[in-house]
Amino acid sequence: MISPMTNRISRRQALTHVAAAIGVASVFGRTFAEAQTRRTTVNTVLGPIDTSKLGFTLSHEHIIASSAGVWQAWPELFGGHEKFIAAASDQLKRARDEGVNTIIDCTTIDLGRDIRMMHEVSRRSGVQVVAATGHWNDPSNSMRSRSVEELVDFFVREITVGIEGTDIKAGIIKVANGNMIDPFGEKVLRAAARASRMTGLPVTTHSPGAARIGEKQAVIFEAEGLSPSKVCIGHSDNSPADYQSGLVRRGYYLGMDQLPRGGPVPPGTPLQAPGGLTWEQRYAQIKALVDAGFANHLMLGNDHSLAMTLQTTASDPLRIAANPDGMLFVVRKARTCVRRAVRGGDRLQADPPY
Numbered sequence: 001m002i003s004p005m006t007n008r009i010s011r012r013q014a015l016t017h018v019a020a021a022i023g024v025a026s027v028f029g030r031t032f033a034e035a036q037t038r039r040t041t042v043n044t045v046l047g048p049i050d051t052s053k054l055g056f057t058l059s060h061e062h063i064i065a066s067s068a069g070v071w072q073a074w075p076e077l078f079g080g081h082e083k084f085i086a087a088a089s090d091q092l093k094r095a096r097d098e099g100v101n102t103i104i105d106c107t108t109i110d111l112g113r114d115i116r117m118m119h120e121v122s123r124r125s126g127v128q129v130v131a132a133t134g135h136w137n138d139p140s141n142s143m144r145s146r147s148v149e150e151l152v153d154f155f156v157r158e159i160t161v162g163i164e165g166t167d168i169k170a171g172i173i174k175v176a177n178g179n180m181i182d183p184f185g186e187k188v189l190r191a192a193a194r195a196s197r198m199t200g201l202p203v204t205t206h207s208p209g210a211a212r213i214g215e216k217q218a219v220i221f222e223a224e225g226l227s228p229s230k231v232c233i234g235h236s237d238n239s240p241a242d243y244q245s246g247l248v249r250r251g252y253y254l255g256m257d258q259l260p261r262g263g264p265v266p267p268g269t270p271l272q273a274p275g276g277l278t279w280e281q282r283y284a285q286i287k288a289l290v291d292a293g294f295a296n297h298l299m300l301g302n303d304h305s306l307a308m309t310l311q312t313t314a315s316d317p318l319r320i321a322a323n324p325d326g327m328l329f330v331v332r333k334a335r336t337c338v339r340r341a342v343r344g345g346d347r348l349q350a351d352p353p354y
């Protein structure tokens with residue numbers, strides 16, 4: 001494990017590292033593997049695999065982003081269980097054919113996770129899927145009423161025993177906060193930190209970067225004794241440069257994981273934060289972080305959901321139109337641009353994907 005303080009590497013080393021990793025396969029897989037001190041395997045929905053088998057890994061995706069119980073109770077909303085599973089498997093097969101070996105699916109109980117569906121899609125598609133325990137920011141009363149200790153028990157149960165009555169174990173702990181950390185959000189952060197310390201699993205966050213929420217989460221993680229080297233501060237690609245550099249210098253990983261949302265979008269498209277950074281700005285920030293020696297602390301992803309019921313049905317075509325590449329945006333567009341930037345030396349070769 002590289003300690004945060006010794007992790008600064010020369011620009012030349014960084015370029016070599018990123019060029020090799022982006023060109024071949026897996027800086028992101030390796031980064032995720034490095035984050036798991038004391039662990040040599042990663043839990044996927046098809047069982048544990050050696051960290052060396054992760055391959056090219058997207059750090060933050062969703063097969064389904066919904067709400068607890070909706071997939072199970074209302075399959076028609078997804079076009080029917082079998083039809084959706086077939087379509088999702090086909091989409092992931094295409095992703096596999098274009099170089100995606102693994103996705104980290106950051107879907108928690110309150111995002112409508114169904115571990116059997118995830119297992120089936122992984123089995124049919126051949127893409128390795130890492131499932132999450134933890135909690136997003138849509139708690140039911142039954143979850144909101146739990147103590148920190150109870151939440152620790154639940155997270156550790158999903159890591160060591162299994163999820164939803166199966167023996168499929170979580171491979172990552174997901175946490176989330178909105179533009180402030182409310183009392184339930186704080187309980188989740190503390191429970192995640194304790195579960196991570198007990199099991200060695202890394203934590204990945206939903207952190208509105210424009211509101212600098214990652215810094216506030218870090219205060220709580222560190223108060224709980226959790227090492228920054230165990231944490232990916234997610235959604236950091238829409239945040240100020242000093243926020244990014246401050247966190248990464250402290251040893252945190254940065255999830256540059258909503259990259260498609262920097263592109264131009266049709267009017268009325270959901271999920272595009274007003275004032276959000278453009279793709280070109282996100283791209284320039286990634287290059288600056290690579291130049292500063294932090295290539296191996298960046299984790300790229302799309303935060304794409306193959307199905308999404310958190311917004312109106314009418315808005316879903318706009319979401320798809322805004323990113324027709326879906327889960328392949330990083331592979332088809334962002335990775336190419338970053339590679340060109342690295343090879344281009346100091347010249348920023350802005351090549352927006354749209």
Ligand SMILES: [Zn+2]
Nearest residue numbers: 060062106303
């Ligand atoms: Zn997400």
